[in-house]
Amino acid sequence: MFDSLKSKLRGVRGRFSREIEDSFIEEVAGDKENISQTPEITSKAIFETPSEEISAKIQPSGTTESPDKKGPEEPSEPKKGKVAFSAKIRSLVKDHEVHISEKKIEGPLQDLEIVLLENDVALQTVDAISGRMRNDLTGSTKKIGTSIDTMVMDALRDALLDVLGEGFSLITYIDSHDHPVKILFTGVNGAGKTTTIAKVAAYLKQEGYSVVIGSGDTFRAGANQQMQTHADRVGVKVIRHQEGADPSAVLYDAVEYAKAHDIDVVLADTAGRFHNRANLMNQLAKIRRVFNPDIVAYVDEAVAGNDAVIRAEEFNNAVGTDVVVLTKADMDTRGGAAISIAHTIGRPIMFLGTGQGYTDIVPFEPKAVVSDLLGDE
Ligand SMILES: Nc1nc2c(ncn2[C@@H]2O[C@H](COP(=O)(O)OP(=O)(O)OP(=O)(O)O)[C@@H](O)[C@H]2O)c(=O)[nH]1
Ligand SMILES: [Mg+2]
Structure with a gap:
């Protein structure tokens, strides 16, 4: 995960250290x-x-x-x-x-900016990281702890943590809210919504929560069956209607089922759509009104880089987003979307999808991600 970015960051760190x-x-x-x-x-x-x-x-x-x-x-x-x-x-x-002058680290700062841009980090996020590094490292006399490299590492770590924000713990959320907790998954075609729902269902079951899935993709032929197959494999009930049915009605039924059976969490699938398809976005707005989700989770592929960041912003503007799930992080060497998306749209990442198996999902913990990026032991 994020291997290209990791190795480039190592190089830039070295340059900062040498200049200092x-x-x-x-x-x-x-x-x-x-x-x-x-x-x-x-x-x-x-x-x-x-x-x-x-x-x-x-x-x-x-x-x-x-x-x-x-x-x-x-x-x-x-x-x-x-x-x-x-x-x-x-x-x-x-x-x-x-005493580190701004002039002294101008070169390494430029290197850092180029590395981040090359790895698909959004421009405003690059500026935020670089600005924080400049502030942290320059100006008044700087106390060096154990080594210069540690000082550079710490500055980079703080700058990255700043843009990644706090993260979002689904378990904490579920434990502190009324049940059923309703989660609506939105996003473009093929981003990994249906697979993510199966993974989240398996994860929550493992954590001791009961789950029902609402098969809200009534648009694509075969979508109901695909959801059913995944749900059977992870042992979770699916509420489904006929193909072409109103997705709002399906999800309404899923909530009724959850209430009647004391289910902790409802996971609602939706058909993939692009933000520029007005009729589909209106349908999503209606689904939102009827289902009344506690959490709207926007799903996109980490590998899409900057495109994912732009789409996330457009979905957020159109129908609202509370958290982001980035899938296919296992195939992403750049990490740009993972670093930029929370900073750009102001919503935390909830999970990273890290493969095609049902257990290939990890709660997004900013500290762990930054440690991995910086190659901590
Ligand atoms: N490598 C990898 N593949 C993934 C991951 N998540 C999903 N996929 C794959 O992405 C493809 C699309 O996944 P779906 O879950 O069908 O995507 P979707 O968003 O529901 O697609 P639509 O319903 O058509 O909009 C499938 O082949 C999944 O196995 C992931 O984290 N890593
Ligand atoms: Mg799907």
Whole structure:
């Protein structure tokens, strides 16, 4: 999942770290000439080396002798410049602080923006991530924790978490609302609505909830049978009418069945449709009015990238959306839709579909997704 984005982010992180490392060394050494003469000094080495050794390696400006030549004939009193210089190094090393200028990270920020855009992250989301990185890393003196790479990782993690938002726990929602909880699944043709409903039914059964499915796709030939086959496999009751029947009536019956049988959750399927088909969108608005869902879940394919983000926005404007399900994340190397959609439409992702099996569904937990993207252990 999201392999292309993961590897590109690793590269960009490296560039941020190198630029910041340079800033650190420049600050420690005082001028660039000294750095080029002491290429073995890296921030890592600085952190791990006692400050006396570092001050012995870096020559202050205007000092000509090399530490290697330091012999018994060296004056016992160090020169004034050297004392001041080593004190500065000591304080910097002790507190691990560095001043990072905006100019210094302009290059890596541009790299980051390109990587995100290439991986289908929406422009406004790219701007938000990049802006947060700039704010976090630059400006006043920055305290470095354990390492520069950790500092960059933390900034990237916070920026990604910002755009992913809080996520949405279906279990928490069900536990805190009256039953039956009614969930309407909407979306374009072939996005994975019917399969997702079967997966969610299996997931909820596993979690101890009772479920009924309303087969609200009365439009496509074979849709009823497809839903029935899935439901039989996961052991869940389906309420269905004839092909061509009014989907609102089917879903109304599903709710009546749930009430009569003390069912916890009603999952309502709908026919796939595109937002620009006015008659079908009007039908969806009617379904919404009659079924009166607690949650409208917009389903789209993660692999559709930016298209999924645009469609999600259009569905949200037309009939409303509460949460998003992104299917086929297993086939998505870019991750753009997963990163952008919540930020763009202001609705959380509820699940990721990760395969064609009934257990291939994971609740979307922003922290876990970001850890995976950043390659945490
Ligand atoms: N790899 C993968 N395939 C999936 C996933 N979810 C659904 N699919 C496949 O996508 C195809 C379409 O799934 P459906 O559930 O029929 O999609 P739909 O949105 O109900 O389609 P319509 O009813 O025609 O609008 C099927 O072949 C599914 O097996 C997923 O998470 N990963
Ligand atoms: Mg379907």
